Amino acid sequence: MADLGTKDHPWWKEAVFYQIYPASYKDSNGDGVGDIPGIISKLDYIKGLGVDAIWICPMYDSPQVDMGYDISNYEDVYPPYGTLTDMEALIQGCHERGMKIIGDLVINHTSDQHAWFKESRSSKDNPKRDWYIWRPASYDVNGTRRPPNNWRGNFNGSVWEWDEGTQEYYLHLFCPEQPDLNWENTETRKAIYKSAMEFWLDRGMDGFRVDTVNMYSKDPSYRDAEIIDASSDWQLAAHLYCNGPKMKQYLDEMNVVLEKYGAMTVGETPCTPDMARVLQYVSAREKQLNMAFQFDVVDVGMGKDQKFDTTPHNWTLPQLKEAIGRTQHLLDGTDAWTTAFMENHDQARSISRFGSDKTPELRNKSGKMLSMLLATLSGTLFIYQGQEIGMVNAPKSWTMDDYNDVDSNNYYNYQAKKTNNDPATLKRALEAIQYLARDHGRLPIQWDSTANGGFTTSSKPWQRVHDNYADINVEKETAEPDSVLNFWKNMLRLRKKYPSTFVHGSYQPLNLEDEKLYVYKKVNAADSAVVVLNFTDEYQEFDGYQYGISQQKPLVSNYDGQETKLCPFEGRIYVMN
Incomplete structure (x- = not known):
């Protein structure tokens, strides 16, 4: 092991x-x-x-x-x-x-091709019938057969599929070929x-x-x-x-x-x-x-x-x-x-x-x-x-x-x-x-x-x-x-070198409302790091002093980290004791 x-x-x-x-x-x-x-x-x-x-x-x-x-x-x-x-x-x-x-x-x-489901749909009295979720049809005022509810599946359409052989619907939250298992059954x-x-x-x-x-x-x-969505029969559920x-x-x-x-x-x-x-x-x-x-x-x-x-x-x-x-x-x-x-x-x-x-x-x-x-x-x-x-x-x-x-x-x-x-x-x-x-x-x-x-x-x-x-x-x-x-x-090497900071450290965002720069601090008992990210394709002004960063060179940058401005999509990581 x-x-x-x-x-x-x-x-x-x-x-x-x-x-x-x-x-x-x-x-x-x-x-x-x-x-x-x-x-x-x-x-x-x-x-x-x-x-x-x-x-x-x-x-x-x-x-x-x-x-x-x-x-x-x-x-x-x-x-x-x-x-x-x-x-x-x-x-x-x-x-x-x-x-x-x-x-x-x-x-x-x-899958509907799983042996369990093949048995389940074979008859209403099959021992595995209750291994999946079956329900009888409902009917509207005109007597038209309808699924048991209006739930929409993850891939659109109803979550219910009519089974002609046993005259009931089965539940599938995804494709009709993916019937849901009945977890209520021990x-x-x-x-x-x-x-x-x-x-x-x-x-x-x-x-x-x-x-x-x-x-x-x-x-x-x-x-x-x-x-x-009033225009659809099936609703987010x-x-x-x-x-x-x-x-x-x-x-x-x-x-x-x-x-x-x-x-x-x-x-x-x-x-x-x-x-x-x-x-x-x-x-x-x-x-x-x-x-x-x-x-x-x-x-x-x-x-x-x-x-x-x-x-x-x-x-x-x-x-x-x-x-x-x-x-x-x-x-x-x-x-x-x-x-x-x-x-x-x-x-x-x-x-x-x-x-x-x-x-x-x-x-x-x-x-x-x-x-x-x-x-x-x-x-x-x-x-x-x-x-x-x-x-x-x-x-x-x-x-x-x-x-x-x-x-x-x-x-x-x-x-x-x-x-x-x-x-x-x-x-x-x-x-x-x-x-x-x-x-x-x-x-x-x-x-x-x-x-x-x-x-x-x-x-x-x-x-x-x-x-x-x-x-x-x-x-x-x-x-x-x-x-x-x-x-x-x-x-990945940097992450492994500083696990207490990057894996376990406390995350502290520093500029939540800024629509161009993403700056946050990672803190642990011994040291901290400040991460600065420019999420635009343009140069951006950046004042490190307001985030406690002196003019030190960043530990990591995807540029050379020397520009007074942040370059397009530049990232910098400053690690401080």
């Missing part, structure tokens, strides 16, 4: 995690799809970044309706990715290099723990990122959601299917399993704006989750009702500061832990959202600036594949034909149907997708300047490779001292 640290200093607090999306990482056999042997071939590269653990997205057997988050067998691997033996080799390869590995625990729902929970958790913990997994962890317990009344009354019971049970293995968890907790509720999840005393991904930061600039209902760059720097502050202040005077991240498989690229991809120079500088922000925030740091080389969103020239994700296509098609293909509406929808689509984070990794960025030898990768692969790739950036990649490596 891997080193677990100590009770007071568990390994995962100061660890840097690197998230891997298998389909897009490295194709080892030329079929156009990334795979586990491809990941294994890059373990030395990953170790060389300075990371301590990897999180691998779902590699389980799956029909891939939602890129593996629709699991048909927890105890096997999706054949294009490899085999169980390959997964065991990956786990061993991580451990041999002193790295940990966590899996993606997707247990709010399964036998279901026992089967989940055995098949999805213990199976992999027995094979050496060090823990899990827990997908949609706060959705297991729903509002037991299944009442209609309030009408926000996250407050009714997240953070339900039995979440503590379920997480307590899961922790009985996890503690046997010394395994860690980081939970995905969307739609949880109440910080007191987040604290309940991540308080060490409560023993529910070790930490959680709050969505405050990545939700900045998204639409309130639907994420795509927005315009690009529709956010202000004070809003971003406020969001970061909520995740950082979770540690103030508590026994909680937090996370720092700006990208994952469900997000667009952070440079395109919060920096600038307008020119190579601005991409380089803003990518480095964002690395300075993330590497100096308290909590456990998570970086996502490609983030370390400054990958950006797909080009604006791409059309909807280049977008594969169910979320992107469902939204675009919904708008087309709703407005009868209104050109202005579809233009706005495409612009929002070009800004926020999950597809951007799923473009294949660019390893070198050969065809398809060295991701695959196939002429047809599963997802189109970004057009800029000759300019942005691992091989080129490894050789360039001034690259985003080498800057990220330096920042």
Whole structure:
């Protein structure tokens, strides 16, 4: 078993995690799809970044309706990715290099092709009928059959799907092919723990990122959601299917399993704006989750009702500061832990959202600036594949034909149907997708300047490779001292050199209302640091004295740090005893 640290200093607090999306990482056999042997071939590269653990997205057997988050067998691997033996080799390869590995625990729902669901839908009296959430139809005044309530799914449309065979609806918060498991059923929970958790913990997994962890317990009344969008039959209902009354019971049970293995968890907790509720999840005393991904930061600039209902760059720097502050202040005077991240498989690229991809120079500088922000925030740091080389969103020239994700296509098609293909509406929808689509984070990794960025030898990768692969790739950036990649490596070294300041230090914002500069202090008992970030593409005046900074040279800058003004997207870190 891997080193677990100590009770007071568990390994995962100061660890840097690197998230891997298998389909897009490295194709080892030329079929156009990334795979586990491809990941294994890059373990030395990953170790060389300075990371301590990897999180691998779902590699389980799956029909891939939602890129593996629709699991048909927890105890096997999706054949294009490899085999169980390959997964065991990956786990061993991580451990041999002193790295940990966590899996993606997707247990709010399964695929409709899972054996459990096939039994459940086979008849109303099947023993597994109650393993999923079934409800009879409701009827309107005209006698027309209707779903049990008006909840809108995460990918648009109703959360209920009619099953002709048994004449009832089943619940699916995501795709119709992803039926929700019924956590109220004790036998279901026992089967989940055995098949999805213990199976992999027995094979050496060090823990899990827990997908949609706060959705297991729903509002037991299944009442209609309030009408926000009168033009739609289906309404935002996250407050009714997240953070339900039995979440503590379920997480307590899961922790009985996890503690046997010394395994860690980081939970995905969307739609949880109440910080007191987040604290309940991540308080060490409560023993529910070790930490959680709050969505405050990545939700900045998204639409309130639907994420795509927005315009690009529709956010202000004070809003971003406020969001970061909520995740950082979770540690103030508590026994909680937090996370720092700006990208994952469900997000667009952070440079395109919060920096600038307008020119190579601005991409380089803003990518480095964002690395300075993330590497100096308290909590456990998570970086996502490609983030370390400054990958950006797909080009604006791409059309909807280049977008594969169910979320992107469902939204675009919904708008087309709703407005009868209104050109202005579809233009706005495409612009929002070009800004926020999950597809951007799923473009294949660019390893070198050969065809398809060295991701695959196939002429047809599963997802189109970004057009800029000759300019942005691992091989080129490894050789360039001034690259985003080498800057990220330096920042991770700095974070490890000053863990008491950057990992554990108190976060103190210094200019919350400033719309151009982001300045904050990190403080511990022995020393402190001031981080200065210019979030604009223009020169900005900066008076260090007002922040307690003398004319000393910064410890780190993405320029030379000598200008009296801050350069476009410049970042500086001053460390003081």
